[in-house]
Amino acid sequence: MVNKIIESDVALKWLKEGNRDYMDSIHNHGDISKEKRIYTHHHGQNPFAVIVTCSDSRVIPEAIFMKGIGDLFVIRQAGNVLDDFGLGSIEYAIDHLGCKLVLVLGHTKCGAIQSSLEGASDSFVGKIINEIKNSIGNENNPNIACKKNVISTVHKIENLIIKKDERYKDVLIKGGIYHTSTGHVEIL
Numbered sequence: 001m002v003n004k005i006i007e008s009d010v011a012l013k014w015l016k017e018g019n020r021d022y023m024d025s026i027h028n029h030g031d032i033s034k035e036k037r038i039y040t041h042h043h044g045q046n047p048f049a050v051i052v053t054c055s056d057s058r059v060i061p062e063a064i065f066m067k068g069i070g071d072l073f074v075i076r077q078a079g080n081v082l083d084d085f086g087l088g089s090i091e092y093a094i095d096h097l098g099c100k101l102v103l104v105l106g107h108t109k110c111g112a113i114q115s116s117l118e119g120a121s122d123s124f125v126g127k128i129i130n131e132i133k134n135s136i137g138n139e140n141n142p143n144i145a146c147k148k149n150v151i152s153t154v155h156k157i158e159n160l161i162i163k164k165d166e167r168y169k170d171v172l173i174k175g176g177i178y179h180t181s182t183g184h185v186e187i188l
C-alpha cells in the first residue's frame with residue numbers, strides 16, 4: 001500500500017538539500033528514532049526515491065542525502081550495475097511503494113570501474129567487469145568511464161521499465177556522480 005506519493009521534482013529537491021547538509025556535517029541528521037522505527041513498522045515504508053549505487057563502503061546513500069528509516073529504497077552492487085533482480089527491485093519500488101524518482105549514483109575512485117579499465121577476469125567479478133565494459137567501450141579515463149556507466153544504467157532502466165508501460169510516464173530516472181572527496185553529488 002502506498003502511503004503518500006512524492007512527485008519526482010520534490011524528491012530530487014529533497015536529495016539535493018540533504019546532500020548540501022551532508023557536505024559540512026559530522027553526523028547524519030536522518031530520522032533513525034525509535035518513534036520512526038515503530039511508526040514504519042506499523043504503517044509500512046514510504047520511500048520517496050530509489051537509489052541505485054555501488055557497494056563501496058564510502059558511498060552511504062542515507063548519509064549522503066541525510067535520510068533515515070523509510071526514506072530511500074536502495075539497490076547496491078559493485079559498479080552500480082543492474083541485473084534482473086535489481087530491475088525487479090526498481091519495479092517493485094515504483095509499483096508498490098509509489099516511488100517517482102530513480103537516481104543511479106556512480107562515484108569517483110570506483111574500484112569496479114578501475115578494474116574494468118585494467119582488464120578481464122573470469123571470476124564472478126568478471127561478470128561485473130563485462131557489464132561495465134559493455135557500457136564504457138574503449139574509454140580509459142576513469143571519470144568519463146564512470147559517467148558513461150551511469151548513463152548506460154539510466155538508459156537500461158528507461159528502456160526496460162519506463163518505456164514499457166504508460167503507468168511509468170511520470171517516473172523520473174536521473175544519473176549522478178558522488179565525489180568521494182567533497183561529498184558532493186553532481187546530478188548529470
Ligand SMILES: [Zn+2]
Pocket residue numbers: 054055056078079080107109110111112113
Ligand atoms: Zn564503486
